[in-house]
Amino acid sequence: MKLDCYQRTFAHSSSSLTPIQLPAHLETHLWYVKPSEVKNESLLKQYLDILSPRERENVMQMRGEELRKSALLARTLVRTTIARYQINSQINPRSLKFRKNIHGKPEVDWQFSNDSLPPPLHFNISHTSSLVACGVTVDSQIGIDVEEKHRSIKHTVLSFARRYFSKHEIQFLASITDPQVQKLEFIKLWTLKEAYVKALGKGFSGAPFKTFTIRFKEDSIHQASEIVVDSFDEPTELTSNWQFSLLELANSHYAAICTEKHAASAEGKRNVPTKLTVWKTIPFVVDECVSGTDAVKTIYG
Amino acid sequence: MASISATFVGFGASVNLSVRTDNQIIGKSSSLVSFGLPRTGGFPSIRTSRLQICAAKPETLEKVSAIVRKQLALTPETELTPQTKFTELGADSLDTVEIVMGLEEEFDISVEEENSEIITTIQEAADLIDKLVEKKA
Numbered sequence: 001m002k003l004d005c006y007q008r009t010f011a012h013s014s015s016s017l018t019p020i021q022l023p024a025h026l027e028t029h030l031w032y033v034k035p036s037e038v039k040n041e042s043l044l045k046q047y048l049d050i051l052s053p054r055e056r057e058n059v060m061q062m063r064g065e066e067l068r069k070s071a072l073l074a075r076t077l078v079r080t081t082i083a084r085y086q087i088n089s090q091i092n093p094r095s096l097k098f099r100k101n102i103h104g105k106p107e108v109d110w111q112f113s114n115d116s117l118p119p120p121l122h123f124n125i126s127h128t129s130s131l132v133a134c135g136v137t138v139d140s141q142i143g144i145d146v147e148e149k150h151r152s153i154k155h156t157v158l159s160f161a162r163r164y165f166s167k168h169e170i171q172f173l174a175s176i177t178d179p180q181v182q183k184l185e186f187i188k189l190w191t192l193k194e195a196y197v198k199a200l201g202k203g204f205s206g207a208p209f210k211t212f213t214i215r216f217k218e219d220s221i222h223q224a225s226e227i228v229v230d231s232f233d234e235p236t237e238l239t240s241n242w243q244f245s246l247l248e249l250a251n252s253h254y255a256a257i258c259t260e261k262h263a264a265s266a267e268g269k270r271n272v273p274t275k276l277t278v279w280k281t282i283p284f285v286v287d288e289c290v291s292g293t294d295a296v297k298t299i300y301g
Numbered sequence: 302m303a304s305i306s307a308t309f310v311g312f313g314a315s316v317n318l319s320v321r322t323d324n325q326i327i328g329k330s331s332s333l334v335s336f337g338l339p340r341t342g343g344f345p346s347i348r349t350s351r352l353q354i355c356a357a358k359p360e361t362l363e364k365v366s367a368i369v370r371k372q373l374a375l376t377p378e379t380e381l382t383p384q385t386k387f388t389e390l391g392a393d394s395l396d397t398v399e400i401v402m403g404l405e406e407e408f409d410i411s412v413e414e415e416n417s418e419i420i421t422t423i424q425e426a427a428d429l430i431d432k433l434v435e436k437k438a
Binding site for chain 2: 190
């Protein structure tokens with residue numbers, strides 16, 4: 001088995017990115033940065049420099065240094081991550097262009113001089129003030145969401161669920177008696193629902209939270225084996241197109257990843273486990289493969 | 302000393318202005334700003350730091366600001382204008398839906414999902430709220 005997950009790689013020079021192969025057909029790459037670990041002012045200036053003028057403007061509009069930093073790191077992470085794959089020999093993160101699809105989902109605007117088809121690379125980012133993540137796939141739509149495990153909410157879990165979640169999900173949460181466990185399950189469910197909506201790419205109103213249920217399917221011995229989505233609007237064939245992973249990152253965050261299954265695969269719609277590789281990075285400085293370490297705990301998937 | 306704040310409506314062709322002082326609307330104009338003299342005498346002091354472009358009532362704007370401040374745990378020093386985007390204040394999607402919930406509770410309205418996406422600033426929230434409240438009446 002080819003191991004493309006090296007332990008820790010330091011950049012050759014202060015402005016280089018360690019190149020990496022595109023994820024394979026059923027593979028997902030996840031890259032994340034912890035803003036608290038990026039303190040070097042000249043490094044942050046370097047990051048600012050690779051952004052487009054518009055992105056720089058957006059970063060500077062954020063109110064407060066912490067918010068500016070995580071906004072900066074979000075754009076930096078997207079640009080440097082995609083640049084690593086050296087598509088069409090393009091290695092400069094600064095030269096990447098982005099656009100939004102018809103529903104507002106960001107995608108790469110590949111600048112090819114000839115008529116070649118754009119590479120089927122897909123990405124999605126999510127950020128909290130304490131962690132910024134970018135997921136990458138090939139040939140498959142992807143949506144990710146990260147949340148702090150212990151994030152506070154102003155409303156009670158159940159009032160929130162009653163307003164936004166489906167009946168089944170409300171029942172699931174209501175059946176949990178321990179309030180702390182209930183809160184954690186709520187956050188997990190939120191990230192899964194967000195990841196699904198982001199994968200669909202139609203925006204919050206394109207797939208209102210109440211119109212679909214995310215639940216844990218149990219196997220023959222009543223163990224939760226799979227996360228599935230049921231939608232009131234979409235027929236079953238379409239919702240079975242999606243698969244989920246739920247992770248605990250760095251002991252502090254839940255990360256949900258939703259990707260498309262491939263109907264064209266020989267196994268059909270049966271759930272084929274996807275390979276997930278996770279890197280913690282400080283772009284231009286160090287990349288650390290954290291799959292299989294304590295930093296990444298798989299909850300489902 | 303009376304203070305006058307000028308309010309404009311929208312960017313569209315028809316510009317409706319109402320100038321108010323001490324909760325009394327004293328005049329409307331369809332051109333740019335025109336100020337009336339306050340009845341209480343003295344020179345009006347005009348809040349020019351931010352000319353507010355809005356259709357919503359000032360009370361609505363204030364209530365929305367208060368809800369946003371609470372939800373995002375903003376420090377009192379954080380200045381809010383009607384054009385302030387929630388995302389600029391660090392609101393993520395969970396914050397935004399909680400803000401919508403807070404607004405629904407405060408104003409006893411119901412915001413459809415399609416509308417929750419267009420609420421990205423204090424202004425937009427206030428405009429929608431006033432519209433929904435008016436519909437209810």
